[in-house]
Amino acid sequence: MTEQRRTQARRRARSVEAAAVAGIAYSFLTVFALFQLNRYPKLSLPEEELTAWFDDGQNRALLVAALGASSVAAIAFLWFIAVIRRRLGDREDQFFATVFLGSGIVNVAISLVAAAAIASPAIAVTVLDAAEVSSSSASLAGGLGAALLLVVAPRVQAVFIFTTSTVILRSRVLPSWVAGAGYLLGLAMFIIPIVWRSLGVAFPVWVFVVSIVLIVVRPSHLEIDRPTDDVGDAD
Numbered sequence: 001m002t003e004q005r006r007t008q009a010r011r012r013a014r015s016v017e018a019a020a021v022a023g024i025a026y027s028f029l030t031v032f033a034l035f036q037l038n039r040y041p042k043l044s045l046p047e048e049e050l051t052a053w054f055d056d057g058q059n060r061a062l063l064v065a066a067l068g069a070s071s072v073a074a075i076a077f078l079w080f081i082a083v084i085r086r087r088l089g090d091r092e093d094q095f096f097a098t099v100f101l102g103s104g105i106v107n108v109a110i111s112l113v114a115a116a117a118i119a120s121p122a123i124a125v126t127v128l129d130a131a132e133v134s135s136s137s138a139s140l141a142g143g144l145g146a147a148l149l150l151v152v153a154p155r156v157q158a159v160f161i162f163t164t165s166t167v168i169l170r171s172r173v174l175p176s177w178v179a180g181a182g183y184l185l186g187l188a189m190f191i192i193p194i195v196w197r198s199l200g201v202a203f204p205v206w207v208f209v210v211s212i213v214l215i216v217v218r219p220s221h222l223e224i225d226r227p228t229d230d231v232g233d234a235d
Contacts, residue, residue, distance in 0.1 A: 022079030023211030029073035030111075030204040036066035037118050037149075040142050047135045054133040060122035067123075070115035074108045080207060083214060084164065087173050096167050103160040110153045118145035149200060154189040157203045161186035164210070174213055182206065 039062055041053040053059055081104045085097070120141045124130040165182030168174045185206055 020080075020083050020211045020214035022076045022083065023207045023214070026073045026076035026080055027204040027208035027211070029069045029076065030207075031201050033066040033069040033073060033115060034149075034200050034204075036062045036069070037115060037145070039063070040118055040145075041138070043135065043139050043142060050135050050138055051132045054121055054125055054138070060126050063119040063122040064126060067115045067119040070111055074112055077104065077108055077207070080211065083211075084167075087214060088167060088171055096163050096170075099159065100163040100167060103156055103163060107153065107156045107160055110148050110156060114145045114148035114153065117141050117148065151193075154192070154200075154203075158186040158190035161189070161203070161206060174210070174217060178210060178213055181209075 039059070041050055041059075043050070045053070081101065085101075088097075118141060121130075121133040121138055124137075125133060161182045165179035165186065168182070169176060169179040185202060189202065
């Protein structure tokens with residue numbers, strides 16, 4: 001039975017480490033999507049230049065690609081949430097777990113709606129054969145997307161970071177410095193009224209760091225090769 005328990009623990013540890021790659025995939029896909037969405041033209045451009053920008057097939061293709069990357073990133077982020085919950089196991093606190101899961105799902109919804117809003121003029125021209133993109137429609141789409149990405153999303157992401165850091169600190173499944181860094185980042189994202197575009201990559205970078213730590217660090221309750229196990233079995 002001892003060897004069977006060790007085998008199961010090894011498989012559980014490997015499954016957590018392998019699934020943590022989803023967090024890395026989320027980070028790269030989200031950064032790619034944010035950089036492409038950031039190519040959205042300035043709304044101060046004259047109407048003719050704004051229309052010409054959306055008439056360019058390459059510009060539209062990049063926005064559509066950003067929307068596709070955001071969709072795949074959302075799925076990867078759900079896997080990242082599952083990885084953390086799997087690592088917690090029976091140490092998961094129901095109160096924090098509810099906020100953790102809820103904020104994660106809301107973050108996915110916000111990111112998808114924001115990306116869809118920003119890419120909607122390109123979709124209208126490419127898929128629906130719209131004649132042209134007016135400045136009013138471009139302003140509405142860009143304004144909605146920016147409001148979600150730069151005002152709403154950072155608060156929800158901050159809550160997710162806060163709860164994740166608290167869970168990490170209470171359960172000790174990851175080093176405490178991960179929680180400390182999370183608290184600092186979450187506080188900055190929560191109190192800044194409008195997040196700068198460059199700071200928008202802070203959340204995917206944080207997910208990347210946590211994913212790397214999940215792969216590298218094995219928590220104490222998954223340690224399976226310690227000599228003390230053999231001593232306990234002998235007793």
